[in-house]
Amino acid sequence: MNFPLNRAMMAPRGSVTETALKVGTLRMLEGASLDRLFGALSKRGYRLLGPAVREGAIVFDEINSAADLPAGWTDEQEGGTYRLKKRSDDALFGYAVGPHSWKKFLHPPAERLWQADRKGKTFEVTEEKPDTQKTAFIGVRSCDLHAIAIQDKVFLNGYYVDPLYKARREHAFIVAVNCGQAGGTCFCVSMGAGPKAAAGFDLALTEVCEPERHYFVVEAGTDLGAEILAELPGREVEGREKAAAEDTVASAAQQMGRYMDTTNIKELLYQNYAHPRWDTVAARCLTCANCTMVCPTCFCTTVEDVTDLQGEHAERWQKWDSCFTKDFSYIHGGSIRATSKARYRQWMTHKLATWFDQFGTSGCVGCGRCITWCPVAIDITEEVRAIRQAPQSPKSSPVGDKYGNS
Amino acid sequence: MAKKQKPKLAVWKFASCDGCQLSLLDCEDQLLPLTERIDIANFPEASRAVVKGPYDLSLVEGSISTPHDAERIHQVRRASKFLVTIGACATAGGIQALRNFIDVKDFISIVYATPAYIDTLKKSTPIAEHIRVDFELRGCPINKEQLVEVVSAFLQGRKPNVRPHSVCMECKRRGAVCVMVAHGTPCLGPVTHAGCGALCPAYHRGCYGCFGPMETPNTREMSAAWERLGVKQKDLVQIYRSFNAYAEPFYSESRIHESKIHQG
Numbered sequence: 304m305n306f307p308l309n310r311a312m313m314a315p316r317g318s319v320t321e322t323a324l325k326v327g328t329l330r331m332l333e334g335a336s337l338d339r340l341f342g343a344l345s346k347r348g349y350r351l352l353g354p355a356v357r358e359g360a361i362v363f364d365e366i367n368s369a370a371d372l373p374a375g376w377t378d379e380q381e382g383g384t385y386r387l388k389k390r391s392d393d394a395l396f397g398y399a400v401g402p403h404s405w406k407k408f409l410h411p412p413a414e415r416l417w418q419a420d421r422k423g424k425t426f427e428v429t430e431e432k433p434d435t436q437k438t439a440f441i442g443v444r445s446c447d448l449h450a451i452a453i454q455d456k457v458f459l460n461g462y463y464v465d466p467l468y469k470a471r472r473e474h475a476f477i478v479a480v481n482c483g484q485a486g487g488t489c490f491c492v493s494m495g496a497g498p499k500a501a502a503g504f505d506l507a508l509t510e511v512c513e514p515e516r517h518y519f520v521v522e523a524g525t526d527l528g529a530e531i532l533a534e535l536p537g538r539e540v541e542g543r544e545k546a547a548a549e550d551t552v553a554s555a556a557q558q559m560g561r562y563m564d565t566t567n568i569k570e571l572l573y574q575n576y577a578h579p580r581w582d583t584v585a586a587r588c589l590t591c592a593n594c595t596m597v598c599p600t601c602f603c604t605t606v607e608d609v610t611d612l613q614g615e616h617a618e619r620w621q622k623w624d625s626c627f628t629k630d631f632s633y634i635h636g637g638s639i640r641a642t643s644k645a646r647y648r649q650w651m652t653h654k655l656a657t658w659f660d661q662f663g664t665s666g667c668v669g670c671g672r673c674i675t676w677c678p679v680a681i682d683i684t685e686e687v688r689a690i691r692q693a694p695q696s697p698k699s700s701p702v703g704d705k706y707g708n709s
Numbered sequence: 710m711a712k713k714q715k716p717k718l719a720v721w722k723f724a725s726c727d728g729c730q731l732s733l734l735d736c737e738d739q740l741l742p743l744t745e746r747i748d749i750a751n752f753p754e755a756s757r758a759v760v761k762g763p764y765d766l767s768l769v770e771g772s773i774s775t776p777h778d779a780e781r782i783h784q785v786r787r788a789s790k791f792l793v794t795i796g797a798c799a800t801a802g803g804i805q806a807l808r809n810f811i812d813v814k815d816f817i818s819i820v821y822a823t824p825a826y827i828d829t830l831k832k833s834t835p836i837a838e839h840i841r842v843d844f845e846l847r848g849c850p851i852n853k854e855q856l857v858e859v860v861s862a863f864l865q866g867r868k869p870n871v872r873p874h875s876v877c878m879e880c881k882r883r884g885a886v887c888v889m890v891a892h893g894t895p896c897l898g899p900v901t902h903a904g905c906g907a908l909c910p911a912y913h914r915g916c917y918g919c920f921g922p923m924e925t926p927n928t929r930e931m932s933a934a935w936e937r938l939g940v941k942q943k944d945l946v947q948i949y950r951s952f953n954a955y956a957e958p959f960y961s962e963s964r965i966h967e968s969k970i971h972q973g
């Protein structure tokens with residue numbers, strides 16, 4: 304599968320100064336020097352956001368230094384379960400993706416779009432000012448880089464550009480991390496989305512933990528990244544170090560907990576609209592919407608208008624919504640997707656089929672979050688496998704109206 | 710602006726603990742602006758002054774549990790333009806609906822010294838079983854922000870932003886870590902109506918369903934997931950049988966687990 308990454312987003316940021324380093328350069332950075340990177344970013348006014356242990360999981364939060372990173376922690380993930388475990392080493396990035404994704408910052412769960420105040424007989428509208436705070440995302444995995452590129456297409460490439468998203472995106476500095484270990488529900492390899500960061504980052508780290516040494520192989524992805532890399536106390540990478548970093552990523556690629564056969568996937572789903580499997584999965588689905596909340600590419604929102612009691616002030620808020628709710632497809636007269644079958648099918652068909660027609664890519668990057676965080680362990684890879692099988696029992700083949708409500 | 714008559718608000722109490730009315734008093738900052746816009750005509754919890762109807766907006770707390778209340782609710786409906794029920798008692802019968810699962814006479818003889826004085830109905834029922842209700846606000850107790858939202862929406866003539874989806878959506882929007890997936894703590898969030906802002910999960914507890922069933926609750930699969938976490942049949946009966954025990958999806962689900970206990 305091919306994801307055209309949006310490199311254009313990266314180009315105008317950072318001054319192209321006379322750095323000794325070029326984009327694509329690899330440098331070796333000792334583990335203890337990681338704080339120098341954070342210092343260089345802080346000095347430039349970046350707020351640091353990265354992984355931290357909270358509530359028994361690795362979430363994304365504000366961090367101040369490398370001491371805030373989840374040193375020595377890893378996660379064990381399966382359908383519907385997630386547990387933190389101690390590692391045998393002190394790796395800072397030795398885990399897969401957790402419950403949060405970067406959309407929490409770039410496309411926040413709730414944001415005000417505008418407010419209005421009554422002024423005599425008329426009213427005045429104040430638009431929300433774009434946030435120009437510089438933000439560095441520390442530890443962005445390859446699947447999430449692809450997810451960000453997908454949301455870029457949604458919010459920036461169409462006829463209407465989301466100015467709030469655009470500002471946050473332009474002020475983001477991305478420090479990617481190449482995965483050294485895959486999670487139990489990961490399948491980025493199947494989706495062509497990892498585990499090595501190929502594009503869409505300013506700097507990419509590969510962490511190497513050896514019994515006697517802890518270091519990073521750092522790649523510059525943009526001029527600004529190269530400029531910062533040149534300031535850090537690193538040196539040229541030795542052949543042995545480069546090989547160790549490559550081995551790390553190669554072993555992650557071997558460990559994928561899940562696999563999805565994506566051959567003709569779009570056609571597969573379009574042709575199996577009436578597959579009995581949709582009934583089976585609908586019987587299990589809670590329509591709780593956790594899968595869409597955790598998915599790093601799901602972008603749907605609703606807008607709510609609120610007013611104060613005096614009727615002097617009004618605000619319009621945008622909030623994450625989900626195709627698993629009834630209101631989502633409500634039009635005059637009722638909800639178009641009244642059944643959980645119609646909703647689950649809509650979600651999966653959008654991710655894996657209609658997304659191609661809409662945005663030219665898959666809507667799934669294989670991060671595995673929807674599998675781990677589904678309370679009843681519904682697994683998108685298993686559902687694809689089941690749909691590939693011939694219908695088991697033709698008599699249970701559903702008949703419904705043209706929206707699939709049966 | 711020409712001086713318009715302010716809309717009249719009334720609060721009515723039926724079988725309840727008063728907790729939901731207190732949420733209205735608890736709106737401190739909002740209460741004064743509210744009285745500027747609205748005449749609080751009948752609010753026994755806050756003032757003894759009573760203004761005669763009709764009322765533009767009636768908030769009804771409590772369930773119907775006596776023959777007298779079953780009459781009175783019709784008078785309230787007749788006196789009200791819009792009628793909104795507030796809380797689990799008014800929308801689902803409340804905790805007192807536990808009587809609906811057994812013979813109420815057995816309770817009365819245990820609890821009261823002189824059972825002959827007690828005039829009660831066999832069942833505690835939600836207001837909507839008796840009259841037409843314009844909007845139901847859930848929770849035990851209700852969330853005061855949601856209450857202010859409902860009253861503001863009424864004042865502005867718009868639809869309240871009160872969504873019937875799962876608690877999970879609020880849980881995820883606030884960035885809480887799922888207690889069910891990450892800690893193995895049973896949580897009713899997936900089948901429970903949003904509105905609390907995912908209060909319990911944010912404090913590392915499972916949701917226990919105080920807002921009642923969400924729009925399309927799959928209680929069968931929810932229970933199966935709880936059973937996988939080691940929850941026993943008798944505890945499944947209990948979890949569905951609290952403030953919203955008489956709300957249909959929870960009612961039927963608790964019955965299923967009850968019959969499983971009896972089957973051994």
Ligand code: SF4
Nearest residue numbers: 588589591592594677
């Ligand atoms: S697939 Fe799982 S997470 Fe998604 S709505 Fe259904 S039960 Fe919830």
Ligand code: SF4
Nearest residue numbers: 598667668670671673
């Ligand atoms: S559909 Fe699931 S695996 Fe695919 S990107 Fe979304 S959360 Fe990740």
Ligand code: SF4
Nearest residue numbers: 877880887888896898
């Ligand atoms: S903790 Fe409960 S409410 Fe929150 S996401 Fe998990 S199941 Fe849903």
